Amino acid sequence: MLHRFLTPTEIILGKDSIKEIEGIIERENFQSALILTDKGIVQAGILPSLTNLLEEKCTYTIFDEVEPNPTDRVVEKAFSLFLKVKPDVLIAVGGGSSMDTAKAVGILATNGGEIIDFKGIDKVKAPITPIVAVPTTAGTGSEVTTTTVINDTKQILKYSIGGQHVAARWALLDPALTLTLPPHITAATGVDALTHAIEAYTSKKSYGLTDTLAVQAIRLIGENLRTAVFEGNNIEARQKMLEASLIAGIAFNNAKLGLCHALCNPLGAQFGVAHGVANSILLPRVTKFNLPAQLKKYAIVAQLLGENTDNCSVNEAAEKVVTAIEKLIIDVQLPFTLGEVGVDQKAVTQMVDECIDNPLIDINPRKATRDELIQIYKDCFH
C-alpha cells in the first residue's frame, strides 16, 4: 500500500505568534481581510489582539455569526458579506467552526456553486481564498486539516468536504489566545483532540509516520489536559495542548479517524451535542469495542495516559485503556451519558441509519455491524 502524507499549511506555534500576521499581510500585499469568528470570541475580548495588528496594514471586516456545528445557512450569510467586501484574505479566529466556515467561504469564492456541490473528496478544483487560521481552542486541528465539516439544514445531516485545496495557508497557534477559554470548553475540545489522536493511531490507514505523531499527541494530552482545564492561566499547559491538537490534526488528516467520529455526527446534527462532548461520551465505549482488534496499540495508549502497565501482559495493559480514558473524562468533568446531553434513546436506530455509510466505519480497527453500532449508542446511555 502507498502512503500519501499531506500537510499544506505553514505552522507558526508559540506565544505572540499572532504578531506574524503583520508579516503575512505585508509579504502577500493583502489589502482587505474578512475576519470570521463567533460572538463568544468577541465577548471574551480576544479580537483586539488581532485587529490592533491589522489597523495600519489593511482594511478589515468582521463576521461574528459563526455557530457551533456550522450550517450551510451560516456559510451562505458569511459568503454574502464576502461578496460585498471582496477581501483577499480570510482570517478565522475561534474553534473548528470558525475555521470550517472560512474554508467553506473560501471554496465558494473561487469555485462558485453551492457548498453542498463539494461534498466528498477532491471536488474542490480551484485553490481557495487564502486563509489564516488562528485557533482559540486546542481540539479540532482544523487549522492543519484538509477538510471542512458542514451541517446541512435541509437534510439535517453533517457532511465533509475534503481535498488538498481545503486547507488554511497559515496557522498561527498562540497559547495566549486560549487562556480565557472556559474549563468545560477546554475539556471538550481537549478530548476531541485525544479522540483524533487515538483514532488516527488505531485506524487501518495508520502507519509509522502517522503513529509517531499520534503517540506524541496522546502523551501531551495525558500530561497537560487536566492542568489546562483547572489552571486556565498556565500558558505552558495551554501551549502543549495547542501543540497536541495540531499534531493530532496532522496525524488524522493522513491516517483518518474511526467509529467515534462516524457516530458523533448524528448527535451534532440532530441534537446539537457539541462535537467534543459527543466524542467524550463515545470514546470509552468505542475503545471497549475496538480493544480486541488493536491490543498492542491500546496497551501503549494506556501507558501514554499514565496507567502503570509494568509486569502486565499486553491484554492486561490494553484493558487499562478504558479506565484511563474514563478517569480523564470524569476528572475534567465532562458528561458521561447521552441522556445527560438531551439525546433521546428512541432516536438510536435512526442515527445508525444516518451514519452507517460513513467510510470511517470501514477503516475503524474493528468492523462493526449495524446491530453493534446500535449497541454502542445504547451503551452510551448507561
Ligand SMILES: [Fe+2]
Ligand atoms: Fe473531532
